[in-house]
Amino acid sequence: MPIVINSLEYQLPADPRVSLLDFIRDHTGLPGTKKGCDHGQCGACTVILDGVRINSCLTLAVMHDNCDVITIEGIGSAEQPSALQQAFVKHDGFQCGYCTPGQICSATAMLAEIAEGWPSDATQDIGTRPSLSDEEIRERMSGNLCRCGAYPNIVAAIREVADAGQ
Amino acid sequence: MKNFEYAGADTVERATMLCAENGTKAIAGGTNLIDLMKLQVETPARLVDLNSIDDRRIEEEEGGLRIGALASNTAVAVDQRIRSDYPVLAKAILAGATQQLRNKASVGGNLGQRTRCFYFTNIDQPCNKRDPGSGCGALTGVARIHAILGASRHCIATYPGDMAVAMAALDAQVELSGLANKSRMVAVRDFHRCPGYTPELDNILEPGELVVAVHLPAPVGGTQLYRKVRERSSYAFALCSVAAIVDVKRGKIARADLAFGSIAPKPWVDQRLTQLLVGEKPNMALFEKAADILVDGARGVGDNDYKIPLVRRTLIATLCEATEI
Amino acid sequence: MTAHMKHDQPDERNVLDHMAQGIIGKSLDRPEGLLKVSGTATYAAEYVIDGCLEGVIVTSTCARGKVTSIDKQSVMSMPGVVDVINEPRMIARPAQGTANEAPEHKVGEIHYWGQPVALVVAETIEQARDAAKNLVIEYAPALAEFNPEDVVPEPQPDGTNEGDLNQAMEGADQCVDLTFTTEGHASAAMEPHAAIAQWDGKMLTVHASLQMLNYNIAELADALKLKQSQIRLISRYVGGGFGSKLGISEEVVAASVAAMVLDRPVRVVMSRQQVFQTIMRRSETRQRVRLSAKADGTFTGIGHEAVVSNLPGEEFAEPVTQSTDFLYAGDNRIMQIAVARIHRMTAGSVRAPGEAVGMPALEAAIDELAEKLGIDPIELRLRNLPDKHPVEGTPYSSRKLAECLTQGAKSFGWKKGKRTPRSRREGEWWIGTGVASAARVHNVGEAKARVTLRDDGTALVETDMTDIGTGTYAILGQIAGEMLGLNPDAVDVQLGDTKHPRGPGSGGSWGAASIGSAVFLACEAIRKELAGRAKVKAEKLTLKDGQIGTGKFSLPLTELIGGKSISVIGHYEPGAVEKNFVASGYGAFFAEVAVNHWTGETRVRRMTGAFGFGRVLNAKTARSQCIGGMVWCIGSALTEALHFDPNDGHLVNCDLAEYHVPVHRDIPDLDVIMVEERDPVASLIQAKGIGELGMCGGAGAIANAIYNACGARMHAFPMTPDKVLSAMPD
Structure with a gap:
C-alpha cells in the first residue's frame, strides 16, 4: 500500500534509509517541510501524521505504509492560506521563513490537542482541562525553534486564531 | 546511516525471534534509534518494526494499570487515569522532549533510551559504551551533563530520560518477553544498570528480549511531583530531576518514594531516604539530612561537580513543596 | 543611466518625508510572506535539477596536522558512489565577511577539528552519507593549542590609551575593576549551509544560502580561478544568516568543484553538526572592565580590555570594545583587544560582533559602580553621555540614548531610588529588575540597484542584495513605492541573484541603509526624468497612487511614461561623513527576571527594549528585528555556550539539543519602543541599521536583574543555574 501525503498517494522508497522528511522533500516535490537539524532537535520538519504532529526527520518513510501525512502544502497555499497562515503573515510570525512551515504545522495540531484537553508541562493541574494561556502556547510550541526570534509574534498569531475559534 | 534490512513483525514471538539474531534491532517510535543510526552510533544490519504488534493499550488490571510497550508517551501522559492516579508519571513525561517527539516515542523505547553523552554520540571519540575498550572521553573531557552517582571509571554517562524516573518512584514493573515466549517481570528500578566494567550494557535485557508492557502498582495517592531542573525552560535534558511521591498523615510523613534523574546511569533510588523520612514530622533539618544522605557518595569529575549541590537543593525544594513547609 | 552619490555631506533634505504615497515606515506585511507561510519560498x-548528485563533506578527526592519505577505494565500491574529491581548489574554512577573496587554506592541511578534508559524491543522499562516514583517511597529527588560557595573546595594533587610567582608579571616589567571561556562540541559522552547483562548461550557476553575493561571487571566482562573468550565484531566500553566511563557505566551493569535475549538477548540504563544526564561531572572551568615578557619578576613567581567540593567520578579532570607545565619558581610557591563537574553528562575525559580548560586560560593570555610588543606574548613565567622541572629538550623527533610557524606563515601570537585592520574592522565586544601554556602530557599504519604471506603471527593483529575514523585500518596495507614488504591490522587488546590480549584501546591519540609499538615488533620478517629460521642476512633482501631479495638471503615470520605461541604476557610495561623525544605533534594555532560590534557574519574565536607529522603514519588520535581537540577548545571557574538548579541541555540543538557543517558553512578551529620528549621516534615507542593535547589551540588563533579584553578582555568561547558584548568597 502507498503512503498518502496531502491526499495524494506515493509509492514508498526502495531504500529503507530514506527518512520520512527526505522522502517528502526529495521524492514528492514538496520541499515546504524543512530540514533544520535532521535529529529531532529543531522542529522545522514537523508534519501531521495520522492526525498528530511528529518530527518527520526521526522516522523512516518505509515505516509509513498506508499512513496519512499532511504537510504545510496540505494546510493551505499562498492563494488559499489557512487562518493560521494568514495570522502568521499579519503578525510577522517569521523572518527568514525557514522554521515557519514547521511552526504552522505544529500550531495547527497544537490547537487540536488543546481542544482535546491534552495537558502540558505548563498545565497547573493536569487533572483538569488546560486553559489557553500564553504560557501554555509557549510550552506546547517549544519543540519548534526560531533562531530569528519571532516567538512573541508567533504566539500572537496563534492566539488570534485560537481566540477566533473559541 | 548504514544500510539495513527492514522487516516487520506482527507478534511479540516473531519479533523476539528476529531480534535474537546478531545485528538486529527492534524499532518502535524510532526517535532515539534513528537519531543514533544517522550518527552511525547504532549500525543494525536489520531493523524489526514492532508497530504492527497490537499492544498499545492502557488497561486496568488487578492492582493497577498495564501500559502496552507500544503506547506512545503522549497516550500515557493524556490518559485520564494516569493523570488522576499517577500524576508523577504524566508530569515526568510532559517535562520531557516535545509534543512532536512524545507523539512518536513509545513507552518501551523510552525505557531503552540511550545516553546523551557527547562522546557516545560522536563516533570519532573514545567511548566504552559505544566501543568497549576505546576509553572514556568524558572523564577528562567536557562532562557538564554527566553522572555523580553510580558511575565507574569506564563510563560516567547518565540515563537522560524523565519517564523512567517517575516509574522508578512508583516502583513500576517491566514485563519482558524473550525467546520462546519466556517472560519475566523486573522492577523499573532494576531495569537499567550501572556501568561497572561493562558500560556497553545499558540494561538487563537479554538478546532477543523485548519490553512488552509496564505495570503500575495500585494508586498510592499522596502528593506527586516531578521537578526537572534544566537550562532552557523547555526542550532540554535535565541537569537533575526528582520524582517524588510524598504523603503526610497526621503531621507525619507516611510515604516518601523518591527517584532522581540525570545524576546517574539509571533512575536513582536510594532507599535510605525513604527510611529516614517516613514516620518523621516534615522539617527543614530532616530534609537537609536526607539531602546529605543522597549525595554522601556522590563524586564529580570537575565539570559536573555542580550537580552535587544542585540535586541536594532540588531534593530539599521538592520535599518542601510536597509537604508544604 | 546611473545615479551616483558619494555620501560626503549629511543629507538633511529628508526627501522621503516630503513624498505623497505615505507608505514609508508603515507597518506593512512582507510581500513574500504568503510564500514563506505556505512552504513555497524556495531555499x-x-x-x-535533473541528474543532480549528492555530495557529503568529510571532516577531519584531528585538530592540526596533514592529511597523509585518503583511501578512495574504501568507498568507491559502495553502492552509488561516484567520486571522492579532495582537490586544492576546495576551501578548508569559510571566508570572513567582505573578504572578497577565497580563504587561502586548503583541505589537506588541518587547522581545526572538524575541518573539511574531502567530498564524497554519490547518486543518493543516503549513499553519500554512509560512504562519507566510511572514508578511510590517514593523518599526520601535529601538536596544537586548544585553550585560549594556555597561550600568550597577541595585542591588536589599534587600541586606545589616553591619559592615565591607573591614576584615575587610584584617585577615584568609587571604582570597579572586574573580569567577565563569555563563552563562544554559534549563529545556528535554521537553514543549514547548502549549495547546488551546475556547470555547463563555460558558466557556473550556484544556488546557495549566502548573505553577501556581491562579495561571494569574487570569493568563489578566486577559489575556482574563474572570471566573475562565468559565475551566477542565486540566494533568493536565505534561512537565516546572523553572520554565518557572510563569506562563501566550504560547501559552496565543494559543490562547484564537484560539478566542474564530474560535469553533473551536485548538491552539498551540510549536516547540522558540520555547520557547528566548520562555520564561524563567535570567540569566547575574557574581559577586564575598569571604571572610575567621582562621587557625583562623573566618570574619570574607563578601561575595557579583552582577550579573544582565533586560528593562526585569521585577521578577525571579536571587536569587543567597539562601542565602549565612544559611548561614555571619562578622560582616562584604555581599550585593547588581544588575540589568543588556538586551534578551534574559525572565529568570525556572529550577530553583532563585538557589542554582543562587550556591551553586557560594560553594562554589568556600570551597574556595580552605580550601586557603590548609590546612584540610580539610569541616572548614572545619563550623567556620562559625552557631547562628542571622547577622544576624537567628532560629533555624533544622532543619538537617542537618553530618550531610550527615559522612555524605556517609563514604559517598563522602572522604580527609581535605592535598589536592594532580595527585595521581592514570589514563592521560591526571587524577582528583580535590571537596565542596560544598547549601542551598535552603524555601517554602510557601496550599493547598486536598478529601478525600472515600466510602461504599465509598475516598478521593478533589481539587486543582488539578499533578504535573510530582515525585511529587504518589504522595505525596498516601500522606498521605491514612496518615491514613485506606487503602492508596494505595484513594486516588484527581485533580490539574491548576481545577474542584478551589486548590492552591499546583508551583514553588519548595513543592508537597509545602503541598498535603500541606492534605490532612493535611482528613484530620485526617475523623478527627475519624469519631471523633464512633464516639463516641471522635480520638486513640483507629486506622485501618488500611480498618478502624477505637477500643481497644474494631473494624469496617470502610464501616460507620461508613454511606453518608454525608465530604468536607472542607483549607486550609493559611502563617503566622508563616515569619518567626520560617530554613527551608531542606541537603545536601552529593561528586564525583569525570576531566579529560583533552590536551583538557580533564571527566567526572564518581561523585557522592554527602546531603540533609536534613525528612520523606521517598516514598523512591522523593524520591530521584528528588535525582538529577534532581544531573544538573542536572552540566549546569550542564560543558555548559549560552545563547549570545546580540552584534549583534542573538538566542539563537544555540536547540535541543537546541546547548544541551547532559546525556545518559545524562554521568551516572554517583549515590549519594543522605537524612538524615531532622522539621521542625515547614516544614509540618504536617514535610516541606521537595526539587525544587531537589539542584542547589544540586553544580557547585561539580565545580569543586573539577577543581582537585584537574588544578590548574585554574575561575571560569567551564560548565567546557567550552576553559576547562579555558586554566586548566590545563602
Missing part, C-alpha cells in the same frame, strides 16, 4: 537546497 538553496530545494531547486529541482
Whole structure:
C-alpha cells in the first residue's frame, strides 16, 4: 500500500534509509517541510501524521505504509492560506521563513490537542482541562525553534486564531 | 546511516525471534534509534518494526494499570487515569522532549533510551559504551551533563530520560518477553544498570528480549511531583530531576518514594531516604539530612561537580513543596 | 543611466518625508510572506535539477596536522558512489565577511577539528552519507593549542590609551575593576549551509544560502580561478544568516568543484553538526572592565580590555570594545583587544560582533559602580553621555540614548531610588529588575540597484542584495513605492541573484541603509526624468497612487511614461561623513527576571527594549528585528555556550539539543519602543541599521536583574543555574 501525503498517494522508497522528511522533500516535490537539524532537535520538519504532529526527520518513510501525512502544502497555499497562515503573515510570525512551515504545522495540531484537553508541562493541574494561556502556547510550541526570534509574534498569531475559534 | 534490512513483525514471538539474531534491532517510535543510526552510533544490519504488534493499550488490571510497550508517551501522559492516579508519571513525561517527539516515542523505547553523552554520540571519540575498550572521553573531557552517582571509571554517562524516573518512584514493573515466549517481570528500578566494567550494557535485557508492557502498582495517592531542573525552560535534558511521591498523615510523613534523574546511569533510588523520612514530622533539618544522605557518595569529575549541590537543593525544594513547609 | 552619490555631506533634505504615497515606515506585511507561510519560498537546497548528485563533506578527526592519505577505494565500491574529491581548489574554512577573496587554506592541511578534508559524491543522499562516514583517511597529527588560557595573546595594533587610567582608579571616589567571561556562540541559522552547483562548461550557476553575493561571487571566482562573468550565484531566500553566511563557505566551493569535475549538477548540504563544526564561531572572551568615578557619578576613567581567540593567520578579532570607545565619558581610557591563537574553528562575525559580548560586560560593570555610588543606574548613565567622541572629538550623527533610557524606563515601570537585592520574592522565586544601554556602530557599504519604471506603471527593483529575514523585500518596495507614488504591490522587488546590480549584501546591519540609499538615488533620478517629460521642476512633482501631479495638471503615470520605461541604476557610495561623525544605533534594555532560590534557574519574565536607529522603514519588520535581537540577548545571557574538548579541541555540543538557543517558553512578551529620528549621516534615507542593535547589551540588563533579584553578582555568561547558584548568597 502507498503512503498518502496531502491526499495524494506515493509509492514508498526502495531504500529503507530514506527518512520520512527526505522522502517528502526529495521524492514528492514538496520541499515546504524543512530540514533544520535532521535529529529531532529543531522542529522545522514537523508534519501531521495520522492526525498528530511528529518530527518527520526521526522516522523512516518505509515505516509509513498506508499512513496519512499532511504537510504545510496540505494546510493551505499562498492563494488559499489557512487562518493560521494568514495570522502568521499579519503578525510577522517569521523572518527568514525557514522554521515557519514547521511552526504552522505544529500550531495547527497544537490547537487540536488543546481542544482535546491534552495537558502540558505548563498545565497547573493536569487533572483538569488546560486553559489557553500564553504560557501554555509557549510550552506546547517549544519543540519548534526560531533562531530569528519571532516567538512573541508567533504566539500572537496563534492566539488570534485560537481566540477566533473559541 | 548504514544500510539495513527492514522487516516487520506482527507478534511479540516473531519479533523476539528476529531480534535474537546478531545485528538486529527492534524499532518502535524510532526517535532515539534513528537519531543514533544517522550518527552511525547504532549500525543494525536489520531493523524489526514492532508497530504492527497490537499492544498499545492502557488497561486496568488487578492492582493497577498495564501500559502496552507500544503506547506512545503522549497516550500515557493524556490518559485520564494516569493523570488522576499517577500524576508523577504524566508530569515526568510532559517535562520531557516535545509534543512532536512524545507523539512518536513509545513507552518501551523510552525505557531503552540511550545516553546523551557527547562522546557516545560522536563516533570519532573514545567511548566504552559505544566501543568497549576505546576509553572514556568524558572523564577528562567536557562532562557538564554527566553522572555523580553510580558511575565507574569506564563510563560516567547518565540515563537522560524523565519517564523512567517517575516509574522508578512508583516502583513500576517491566514485563519482558524473550525467546520462546519466556517472560519475566523486573522492577523499573532494576531495569537499567550501572556501568561497572561493562558500560556497553545499558540494561538487563537479554538478546532477543523485548519490553512488552509496564505495570503500575495500585494508586498510592499522596502528593506527586516531578521537578526537572534544566537550562532552557523547555526542550532540554535535565541537569537533575526528582520524582517524588510524598504523603503526610497526621503531621507525619507516611510515604516518601523518591527517584532522581540525570545524576546517574539509571533512575536513582536510594532507599535510605525513604527510611529516614517516613514516620518523621516534615522539617527543614530532616530534609537537609536526607539531602546529605543522597549525595554522601556522590563524586564529580570537575565539570559536573555542580550537580552535587544542585540535586541536594532540588531534593530539599521538592520535599518542601510536597509537604508544604 | 546611473545615479551616483558619494555620501560626503549629511543629507538633511529628508526627501522621503516630503513624498505623497505615505507608505514609508508603515507597518506593512512582507510581500513574500504568503510564500514563506505556505512552504513555497524556495531555499538553496530545494531547486529541482535533473541528474543532480549528492555530495557529503568529510571532516577531519584531528585538530592540526596533514592529511597523509585518503583511501578512495574504501568507498568507491559502495553502492552509488561516484567520486571522492579532495582537490586544492576546495576551501578548508569559510571566508570572513567582505573578504572578497577565497580563504587561502586548503583541505589537506588541518587547522581545526572538524575541518573539511574531502567530498564524497554519490547518486543518493543516503549513499553519500554512509560512504562519507566510511572514508578511510590517514593523518599526520601535529601538536596544537586548544585553550585560549594556555597561550600568550597577541595585542591588536589599534587600541586606545589616553591619559592615565591607573591614576584615575587610584584617585577615584568609587571604582570597579572586574573580569567577565563569555563563552563562544554559534549563529545556528535554521537553514543549514547548502549549495547546488551546475556547470555547463563555460558558466557556473550556484544556488546557495549566502548573505553577501556581491562579495561571494569574487570569493568563489578566486577559489575556482574563474572570471566573475562565468559565475551566477542565486540566494533568493536565505534561512537565516546572523553572520554565518557572510563569506562563501566550504560547501559552496565543494559543490562547484564537484560539478566542474564530474560535469553533473551536485548538491552539498551540510549536516547540522558540520555547520557547528566548520562555520564561524563567535570567540569566547575574557574581559577586564575598569571604571572610575567621582562621587557625583562623573566618570574619570574607563578601561575595557579583552582577550579573544582565533586560528593562526585569521585577521578577525571579536571587536569587543567597539562601542565602549565612544559611548561614555571619562578622560582616562584604555581599550585593547588581544588575540589568543588556538586551534578551534574559525572565529568570525556572529550577530553583532563585538557589542554582543562587550556591551553586557560594560553594562554589568556600570551597574556595580552605580550601586557603590548609590546612584540610580539610569541616572548614572545619563550623567556620562559625552557631547562628542571622547577622544576624537567628532560629533555624533544622532543619538537617542537618553530618550531610550527615559522612555524605556517609563514604559517598563522602572522604580527609581535605592535598589536592594532580595527585595521581592514570589514563592521560591526571587524577582528583580535590571537596565542596560544598547549601542551598535552603524555601517554602510557601496550599493547598486536598478529601478525600472515600466510602461504599465509598475516598478521593478533589481539587486543582488539578499533578504535573510530582515525585511529587504518589504522595505525596498516601500522606498521605491514612496518615491514613485506606487503602492508596494505595484513594486516588484527581485533580490539574491548576481545577474542584478551589486548590492552591499546583508551583514553588519548595513543592508537597509545602503541598498535603500541606492534605490532612493535611482528613484530620485526617475523623478527627475519624469519631471523633464512633464516639463516641471522635480520638486513640483507629486506622485501618488500611480498618478502624477505637477500643481497644474494631473494624469496617470502610464501616460507620461508613454511606453518608454525608465530604468536607472542607483549607486550609493559611502563617503566622508563616515569619518567626520560617530554613527551608531542606541537603545536601552529593561528586564525583569525570576531566579529560583533552590536551583538557580533564571527566567526572564518581561523585557522592554527602546531603540533609536534613525528612520523606521517598516514598523512591522523593524520591530521584528528588535525582538529577534532581544531573544538573542536572552540566549546569550542564560543558555548559549560552545563547549570545546580540552584534549583534542573538538566542539563537544555540536547540535541543537546541546547548544541551547532559546525556545518559545524562554521568551516572554517583549515590549519594543522605537524612538524615531532622522539621521542625515547614516544614509540618504536617514535610516541606521537595526539587525544587531537589539542584542547589544540586553544580557547585561539580565545580569543586573539577577543581582537585584537574588544578590548574585554574575561575571560569567551564560548565567546557567550552576553559576547562579555558586554566586548566590545563602
